[in-house]
Amino acid sequence: MNRLAAILASGDSTRRQRVMLAALLVFVVAMPFLLQSNRWLTLFTMVLMYVVLASGLNIVVGFTGLLDLGYVAFYAIGGYFTAVIMVQLVRNAWGIELDSVWWLVWVNLLMGGVVAALAGAVLGYPTLRLRGDYLAIMTLGFHEIIRIVANNWVGLTRGPSGISGIPKPSVFGFDFNTAFRFYYLALALAILSLFVISRMVRSRIGRAWTAIREDEVAAEAMGIHTSRYKLLAYAAGGFFAGVMGAFLGHYLNFIHPSNFRLMESIMVLSLVVLGGMGNIAGPVVGAVIWMTLLEWLRDFQFVQDHPEVRGMAMGLVLVTLMVFRPQGLMGSRRVALEMRPATEHESQQEREEVADVRRA
Amino acid sequence: MSGAPDAAVSAGPILEIEALTKSFGGLVAVNSIGLTVHRDEIVGLIGPNGAGKTTLFNVITGVYTPTSGRVLFDGREIGGHRPSKITSMGIARTFQNIRLFGEMTALENVMVGRHCRTKTGLMGVVARTPGSLREERGVRSRSVELLEYVGLKGSVSELARNLPYGSQRRLEIARALATDPKLLFLDEPAAGMNPQESQELVGLVRRIRDSGLTVVLIEHDMRVVMGICDTVFVLDHGEKISEGTPAVVRADPRVVEAYLGKSA
Helix, strand or coil: CHHHHHHHHCCCHHHHHHHHHHHHHHHHHHHHHHCCCHHHHHHHHHHHHHHHHHHHHHHHHHHCCCCCCCCHHHHHHHHHHHHHHHHHHHHHHCCCCHHHHCHHHHHHHHHHHHHHHHHHHHHHHHHCCCCHHHHHHHHHHHHHHHHHHHHHCHHHHCHHHCEECCCCCEECCEECCCHHHHHHHHHHHHHHHHHHHHHHHCCHHHHHHHHHHHCHHHHHHCCCCHHHHHHHHHHHHHHHHHHHHHHHHHHHCEECHHHHCHHHHHHHHHHHHHHCCCCCHHHHHHHHHHHHHHHHHCCCHHHHHCCCHHHHHHHHHHHHHHHHCCCCCCCCCCCCCCCCCCCHHHHHHHHHHHHHHHHC | CCCCHHHHCCCCCCEEEEEEEEEECCEEEEEEEEEEECCCCEEEEECCCCCCHHHHHHHHCCCCCCCEEEEEECCEECCCCCHHHHHHHCEEECCCCCCCCCCCEHHHHHHHHHHHHCCCCHHHHHHCCHHHHHHHHHHHHHHHHHHHHCCCHHHCCCEHHHCCHHHHHHHHHHHHHCCCCCEEEEECCCCCCCHHHHHHHHHHHHHHHHCCCEEEEECCCHHHHHHHCCEEEEEECCEEEEEECHHHHHHCHHHHHHHHCCCC
C-alpha cells in the first residue's frame, strides 16, 4: 500500500497513469455488484455505448479536426445492417431459425463496423475539399439522407415500423439476456475499442491526423497524403459507430429510425466537446458525467413535471463550459476547431487561401 | 561541385525548370520562367514584392499545378504531382508565414516530417508489432538529432506555438529536414530575425548545404543573400530578369531598376 502511495505521489506520470487505470478497471468491473437497481446498471450500459460512440467521433472531430454533425448515420448503418441481415434476410427470406446461427451475431458486430467504415470512406470522399462550416453542413445532409432512407425504404428497413425480433447475443447457449450480462458485454466492447483507439492515435497515423487538424497545407507538404488520412479518419470513426449500432440492435432487439435522430449526433458531439476534444479520456469523462447527470435529474419532482428542463440543463452546461473551459473538462491542449475565435495570424492566412482559390 | 567519386552518376542539375507559367485567371504570376539549379549550391531567389517568388515555390512543391511548362527534379517530371508525393521524392520546404503544428510539441512536429519515410500501417499500429516499435524508436531518435542540429535541443517538449519566433523558423527547417530531402526550399527564413539570429541562420544553411543538400531560398535580407548564395535568380513581374553570382546580379542595371525604379 505504501508503495502504491509512493507511485501516486511520484512524478512518474506513466506509472501513475497505469495505477489509476488499474484502479478504474477494478471499479468498473465491480460496479454491478455495488449497484442496487437495474436502473443504474442499464444506464451505465448506455454510458458505455456512448463512450465508444464519442471516442469514435473524437477521432474525426478531435484528432483530425473535421467537424462532423452526421456521425449517427454510421450508428444507423451498423444497426440496420445487422437487423436486415438477421431478421429480413436470414429469418424471413431464408427461413433459418436464428438460434441455430447464434455466431452470426458476433460476425455482424464486426461486419456492422466494417460496412459503416466503408460508408465513412465513401461519404467522406466528396467532402475532401470542404472545411469548417461547409463540411459540417454536408455531414448534416448525409445524416438526413440515411435517416430518410431508413424511414422510407420500407421493403428493406420496414420504414417507420422498425425491425423487431433481432436476437440477443449468445455464446454456446450462454445468453446475454440480463442487464447484468449486457453491462459486461458493453464493458468488454468499450475497453477493446478504447484500447484500439488509443493505439491508433499514439502512432504515426495519429500524428498524421493531428498534423492535418493543425495545418492541412503543412501536413501535405510534410509528405502526408492528406486525402487518404482524412478518409481513414472517417472510416475509423465510422467503424466504432457501426459496431455500436449493431450492438444497439441486439441489445434492444429492435431498430427504429427514431434511434438515429439528429439529436443523437448532437448529443454525441456534445459529449466529445464536454469531455475535451483530441484527448482519449475526454469522451469517456464526457459520457459518464453527462449521462449520469441527466439520469439523476429525473429523480427531482420538478424535472418530472417539466421534462424539457433536461435539455435546457444540457445547453446551460455546454455554454458555461465554452465560456470558462473551452478545451473541455479533460482537454489539456487547446484544440483548434471552428468553434473558437481565430487569431489575427490565422484570419490572415485564411484570407490568403480564399484569394488563392478564387484566382485558381 | 564536390568532385566525389559518384559525381558522374548524379552529374545532371538537381532541378530544371522549362518555360514554366502559372496564371490565375487573367493574372500571370509566373511567366515562362526557365532556370537550372545545380547540386550542392545555395541558390537565392529574389525580387520585389509580388514578383512571383512564392508562387514559383508553390508550383515546384506541388501546391499549384503549372499552367504550362515543365519541372524536372533529378531528371524526372514532377509538375502536377501532389505535394506529399513531391516531398517523398525528395523536395522539402518551409513557409513564408510559419506553418507549424502549433498544438504539437517541437519533437512531434519533427516526427511528422518522418512520416513519408516510415510505413507502419493500421494493423502494425494496433498490434504494436516489433517492427513498428523499432520504426517508432528510430523516428524519435532521428527527430531528437535534428532538433539538436538546428539548436533546439532544450525545446524538445515545448509546444510549437509557445516557441519564440526565431526558434519557430528553425523548427520548420528541422521538420523539413526530417523528410530526408535532396533539395530544400526556404521561403524567407530570416524574415523577422534580428542580425544575430540571421547570422546563426546563415551558418545553419551553410551546414545544411555542406551535408550534401541543395538549398533554394527566397530572401529579402540582402546581407543573407549576398553572403551565402552561390547563384542568384532575380524575378520581377513573374519573369526572370537576371541570374548569376551575387556580384554579377548586384551590378545588373535591370535588377537595380526593378528594385529602385527607372532613373530619370
